[in-house]
Amino acid sequence: MSKIKAALKNGKAYIPFITCGDPDLETTEAAVIEAENNGAALVILGIPFSDPTAEAPVIQASNIRALRGGVKTADILSLVKKLRAKTSIPIVFFAYANVVFSYGSEKFISACGEAGVDGLFVEDLPFEEKEEFLPFCQKYGVDLISAVAPTSGDRIPVIAENAEGFLFVSADIGETDRKILHSGIEETVCTARKYTDIPCVVAGQSLSNMNSERLTEISDGVVVDSAIVERLESYGKNAPKEIGLFIKELSALH
């Protein structure tokens, strides 16, 4: 069993999303430790990108703050190495394809394997383009995370069957689509579960309107991104403590 799958096997997990280098890497490091100490089962570390085309404004702004602070890809890889001396919490990188590709796909993914990164999710890498990074992920033992969305429809079976680590279920569709598609996050999770036994993790900006307890019932974990990133924005270097408290509150819900 992969470390990711094992970490989520009890379900009801809250998974913090932390932008690396916002406002600096020391804060990122401390935030990961605080999150773990307060009950996070896994952390997602966002590698900042200049043009995060799919992210909400609050996450975009966090990416830009991190880049203005001068964070480099190589420093982020070193950070994980450093973290591995202190914690064994599963770490998944969230990146855009150009960051990985530009570093050198094999160089980046081998460095992930060496540093102890457990999984890699690439936002702009759909099933059809997986071969760009999958061979290296397999070679260096990094789970390449897949995603499905309510708009995925008949794509769900093939994506879910081939998914590893956990399956991202993206909730990011607008009001109009939700009405027309008559499909939401719950239906998507249910369909995906027919084709895979790996954990299903829900994520997306539209989640903030939904009941978080209900979400943890239907899925194995919920990504908490905007709420964490807002704390990075508001508290800066003092954010780790706030993030820890927040995770603790969420975990106490059940």
Added chain:
Amino acid sequence: MTNPNGRFGIHGGQYIPETLMNAVIELEEAYNHYKNDPEFNRELSELFNNYAGRPSRLYYAEKMTKDLGGAKIYLKREDLNHTGAHKINNVLGQALLAKKMGKTRLIAETGAGQHGVATATAAALMGLECVVFMGKEDTIRQALNVYRMRLLGATVVPVTSGTATLKDAVSEAMREWAGRISDTHYCLGSVMGPHPFPTIVRDFQSVISKEIKKQMLEKEGRLPDAVIACVGGGSNAIGSFYHFIGDESVRLIGCEAAGRGIDTFETAATISTGRLGIFHGMKSYFCQDEDGQIAPVYSISAGLDYPGVGPEHAHLHDIGRAEYVAITDDEAVNAFEYLSRTEGIIPAIESSHAIAHAIKLAPQLEKDKIIVITVSGRGDKDCAAIARYRGEDIYE
């Protein structure tokens, strides 16, 4: 040129979030169905000819030819199309396709505003709702086009993220589409983005080279020796090149925006200064830093101010079939003034990049050579900005 996965050599592909995949698959299926549908093609020809004013003229620029003293120069007058640029070709095709697909809403990105105006025009004509995303910076540079779009019934959304220019408008349109694919078609304005856009846009723009070929054979009884067009994303250039790709004797020359020069950071010349990357749904060349962060590019021309280039151009560059040169702001402004004075034609500042290269190339060629320059758009929209560039204090 396209293989089934939407690749041009190593370039192209579909690097987009899963949320958008079914939208592009649906688009590809619809396009494959309608592109060979006689009724669709009849309706599109009807729109091209009776609404947009096609075929556009191939005009012998006699004074320019004599003045430069070399190759014979023809201008492909896309500036004479309805809405004043080549953008209408693609937009009429995509709007008709969207309507056939049952979509009721068009969204688009725009740089200079030409594609936005064209999209708003087609939406008005076909009774579709229209929302155009435009970098805040560009809404200031091209205020008149913002008003035009609103006059045509479109909503213009100023984009403030990133550098607030064309690339950010593309990002915002993609984000909007990901959240609303059921009733919305993203009418992408150039030969870029994920497959099938580079192919669809090329096919609709290829009417340019189809006409040039026919008109040239009628006028001169032979093919031209060179075809020159400006390249941002590259839609008018690929449209001008496409039917000549198999004709090895025809030089294909794309003119990128060098801004203040390719040795400065204030440039948008992707093939000259960029490197291979993955962005906005495609693998191609991009201006970026060593960590893959997309560079804030610059050109006097809002329409060429984009950090990437269409994947088919990247491929034509790789295989050496097309040449790409970089033209500075200064050279483009000189060409803008030159064509206005010499032929009484005010070209768009984008198109002026192609004219600037022809001014350098024509005198080096023998008089029996023929070059065609695509004048992709008219320059009325640029007059105030060029006047200011020359230090005149005028505002629209």
